[in-house]
Amino acid sequence: MDRYYLKLALRIAERSRGICSPNPFVGALIVKDGKIISEGSTQPYGYDHAEIVALKAAGEHAYGASLYVTLEPCCHFGMTPPCTEAIIKAGIKRVVIGIEDPNPKVAGKGIQTLRNAGIEVSVGFFEEEIKEQLEYYLCFILKKRPFIIWKSALSLDGKYAASDGSSRWISNLASRQYVHKIRSQVDVVLAGVKSVNDDDALLNARLAGNLKQPLRLVLDPHLDIKLNSRLVTSAHSYPTMIMYHEDNHTKLKQLESAGVRLHKIYGQKDELALTAVIDEIYKMNFYSVLLEAGNRLSESFWELGLVDKCFIFYGNKILGGDKGVLSNFDRQNIDRAIILKKIRVERLHDNVLISGYPSISQS
Amino acid sequence: MDRYYLKLALRIAERSRGICSPNPFVGALIVKDGKIISEGSTQPYGYDHAEIVALKAAGEHAYGASLYVTLEPCCHFGMTPPCTEAIIKAGIKRVVIGIEDPNPKVAGKGIQTLRNAGIEVSVGFFEEEIKEQLEYYLCFILKKRPFIIWKSALSLDGKYAASDGSSRWISNLASRQYVHKIRSQVDVVLAGVKSVNDDDALLNARLAGNLKQPLRLVLDPHLDIKLNSRLVTSAHSYPTMIMYHEDNHTKLKQLESAGVRLHKIYGQKDELALTAVIDEIYKMNFYSVLLEAGNRLSESFWELGLVDKCFIFYGNKILGGDKGVLSNFDRQNIDRAIILKKIRVERLHDNVLISGYPSISQS
Numbered sequence: 001m002d003r004y005y006l007k008l009a010l011r012i013a014e015r016s017r018g019i020c021s022p023n024p025f026v027g028a029l030i031v032k033d034g035k036i037i038s039e040g041s042t043q044p045y046g047y048d049h050a051e052i053v054a055l056k057a058a059g060e061h062a063y064g065a066s067l068y069v070t071l072e073p074c075c076h077f078g079m080t081p082p083c084t085e086a087i088i089k090a091g092i093k094r095v096v097i098g099i100e101d102p103n104p105k106v107a108g109k110g111i112q113t114l115r116n117a118g119i120e121v122s123v124g125f126f127e128e129e130i131k132e133q134l135e136y137y138l139c140f141i142l143k144k145r146p147f148i149i150w151k152s153a154l155s156l157d158g159k160y161a162a163s164d165g166s167s168r169w170i171s172n173l174a175s176r177q178y179v180h181k182i183r184s185q186v187d188v189v190l191a192g193v194k195s196v197n198d199d200d201a202l203l204n205a206r207l208a209g210n211l212k213q214p215l216r217l218v219l220d221p222h223l224d225i226k227l228n229s230r231l232v233t234s235a236h237s238y239p240t241m242i243m244y245h246e247d248n249h250t251k252l253k254q255l256e257s258a259g260v261r262l263h264k265i266y267g268q269k270d271e272l273a274l275t276a277v278i279d280e281i282y283k284m285n286f287y288s289v290l291l292e293a294g295n296r297l298s299e300s301f302w303e304l305g306l307v308d309k310c311f312i313f314y315g316n317k318i319l320g321g322d323k324g325v326l327s328n329f330d331r332q333n334i335d336r337a338i339i340l341k342k343i344r345v346e347r348l349h350d351n352v353l354i355s356g357y358p359s360i361s362q363s
Numbered sequence: 364m365d366r367y368y369l370k371l372a373l374r375i376a377e378r379s380r381g382i383c384s385p386n387p388f389v390g391a392l393i394v395k396d397g398k399i400i401s402e403g404s405t406q407p408y409g410y411d412h413a414e415i416v417a418l419k420a421a422g423e424h425a426y427g428a429s430l431y432v433t434l435e436p437c438c439h440f441g442m443t444p445p446c447t448e449a450i451i452k453a454g455i456k457r458v459v460i461g462i463e464d465p466n467p468k469v470a471g472k473g474i475q476t477l478r479n480a481g482i483e484v485s486v487g488f489f490e491e492e493i494k495e496q497l498e499y500y501l502c503f504i505l506k507k508r509p510f511i512i513w514k515s516a517l518s519l520d521g522k523y524a525a526s527d528g529s530s531r532w533i534s535n536l537a538s539r540q541y542v543h544k545i546r547s548q549v550d551v552v553l554a555g556v557k558s559v560n561d562d563d564a565l566l567n568a569r570l571a572g573n574l575k576q577p578l579r580l581v582l583d584p585h586l587d588i589k590l591n592s593r594l595v596t597s598a599h600s601y602p603t604m605i606m607y608h609e610d611n612h613t614k615l616k617q618l619e620s621a622g623v624r625l626h627k628i629y630g631q632k633d634e635l636a637l638t639a640v641i642d643e644i645y646k647m648n649f650y651s652v653l654l655e656a657g658n659r660l661s662e663s664f665w666e667l668g669l670v671d672k673c674f675i676f677y678g679n680k681i682l683g684g685d686k687g688v689l690s691n692f693d694r695q696n697i698d699r700a701i702i703l704k705k706i707r708v709e710r711l712h713d714n715v716l717i718s719g720y721p722s723i724s725q726s
Binding site for chain 2: 156158166299302314321332333336340345358
């Protein structure tokens with residue numbers, strides 16, 4: 001039954017996907033005498049963790065019960081008191097944990113604290129699933145940078161636009177809706193100023209009933225963004241930030257009064273240092289970034305090995321022409337190809353989505 | 364029940380796919396007193412049509428029975444006597460036909476002949492399915508040219524090779540097996556001399572138990588093919604033809620003695636006139652061609668609108684570089700994109716096959 005309850009905890013965790021960064025979204029379940037008496041998932045940053053939600057819902061019934069939780073409970077004071085303390089206080093008899101939390105502040109110490117209090121602890125269930133579920137958080141903790149997702153909409157022949165630059169729309173409505181869903185689950189949507197100016201993109205998450213909006217981050221070395229762009233004019237409604245390196249006092253003031261947050265970053269000429277950009281995002285406690293970059297900026301992220309996952313949408317179009325995607329990200333020989341691990345294929349009406357985790361080919 | 368028996372006839376027809384060109388592969392079924400008493404599918408060119416196979420198997424039991432057949436029975440002397448005559452002679456009472464045969468020698472006259480003999484005839488079942496099943500034949504009859512299939516193996520980013528030219532293998536074993544299946548079902552596999560010389564491709568159908576081999580046709584304007592290529596050295600075992608335009612008596616004799624058939628075609632410099640090539644294939648009574656052409660030759664077929672169906676295999680590789688497929692087949696604007704009708708998506712392990720019928724976009 002342990003596996004059954006933990007599988008349920010994984011599903012409960014999904015309710016908090018995208019809402020609690022930089023905390024991992026965790027699911028918890030309290031079971032007593034073979035009955036589920038309460039459940040909980042991580043609340044937004046600064047609010048209750050999953051275990052606390054479940055414990056509060058169970059009240060005094062938690063005494064003598066078992067707790068199932070996808071990630072090792074925390075044992076340190078962060079924005080909230082340690083979960084281990086609450087678990088012990090509630091009289092939980094047994095704790096079943098999916099995976100250890102690699103966060104150095106926890107890293108087995110949560111488990112040890114529970115065991116020291118006489119609680120029976122089992123660890124190691126659905127490790128692969130949970131590691132994938134918490135991939136943003138685990139990257140953030142282990143690599144000390146946000147998890148970076150590249151998305152691209154291509155024609156069947158691998159072009160990101162027709163030769164005259166037209167690209168609306170290569171992909172269909174279902175594909176574009178899917179992108180809005182991804183946007184609603186990440187912390188940051190990143191684009192270059194060129195594509196924002198050219199496409200007048202809003203970059204927000206337009207989904208019925210969606211409340212969570214990502215930070216819209218534009219890399220704009222010389223502050224070239226159009227003041228009348230939809231992105232700037234909507235900056236009071238949706239979180240918006242521009243990273244730049246060349247000062248322009250007037251434009252800076254205009255953007256600030258439009259509601260845009262500004263952040264100076266090291267850069268040279270027409271480029272910002274991307275590693276500095278990613279480091280700043282990390283320091284802002286954001287653990288996931290969706291790249292909605294044009295081809296050139298995309299190539300730079302690929303060159304730096306800064307793509308953790310990719311979503312490629314194939315529209316039902318053959319375009320021909322010279323706008324082949326990633327042409328400058330030249331792997332030279334087939335033995336040096338990037339392959340996608342855990343590749344997934346989804347059909348979206350007449351479009352196809354292929355996603356996976358880029359990895360150096362082993363062939 | 365008519366639809367049920369005709370659906371069965373469609374399946375029976377599949378047994379003869381690829382073996383009877385330029386005849387359509389047809390399925391037939393004889394039913395008497397609610398029982399199937401015999402069935403048949405078209406035999407190789409010059410041998411029995413489906414109806415005759417079924418009638419022979421039924422013998423005298425055909426008297427008073429119903430015949431189900433996917434295509435209108437022929438009423439003319441071709442390589443074999445008219446089927447209508449045999450149907451009337453056997454005493455068939457009712458004939459249920461999928462679609463009319465647009466071949467001008469038949470075109471409703473088969474149906475009329477049967478009706479004139481007092482046989483009840485119903486026509487028009489599964490028209491869309493049968494038209495797709497017989498797409499090679501229908502193109503041959505209606506467009507007076509073979510049906511042309513383009514296949515391509517691409518990386519996920521739409522490259523047909525890495526920048527150094529290496530392309531073995533972009534697609535996986537399952538994809539390559541699929542190509543062998545297509546080869547076994549077409550009359551002609553067409554390639555340019557460059558890809559034959561570069562890849563030393565055999566271009567035959569290597570499938571367990573497969574007996575039918577396509578004609579391997581190489582476009583080789585100046586007779587540049589290597590005499591020691593696997594294609595030439597296997598020409599006594601597998602049908603092989605070279606089309607050229609520039610005479611070279613010595614090479615010609617060498618190729619002929621290796622078993623290669625040679626065919627002079629109009630051409631200029633490094634190119635043969637593709638419409639002349641296709642017309643010659645038509646005159647040879649071949650109704651289907653699989654293009655296994657390199658990128659440049661492929662682009663020429665696309666430019667001429669000579670692609671009736673395409674199979675694009677996406678290998679699990681990202682290659683980058685300048686080898687983007689169909690770059691010179693430039694549609695310029697997204698509104699001029701080619702779209703695929705009846706698009707199909709199949710997953711072949713970590714590869715994806717997208718196929719369909721190219722059509723001018725209506726967007």
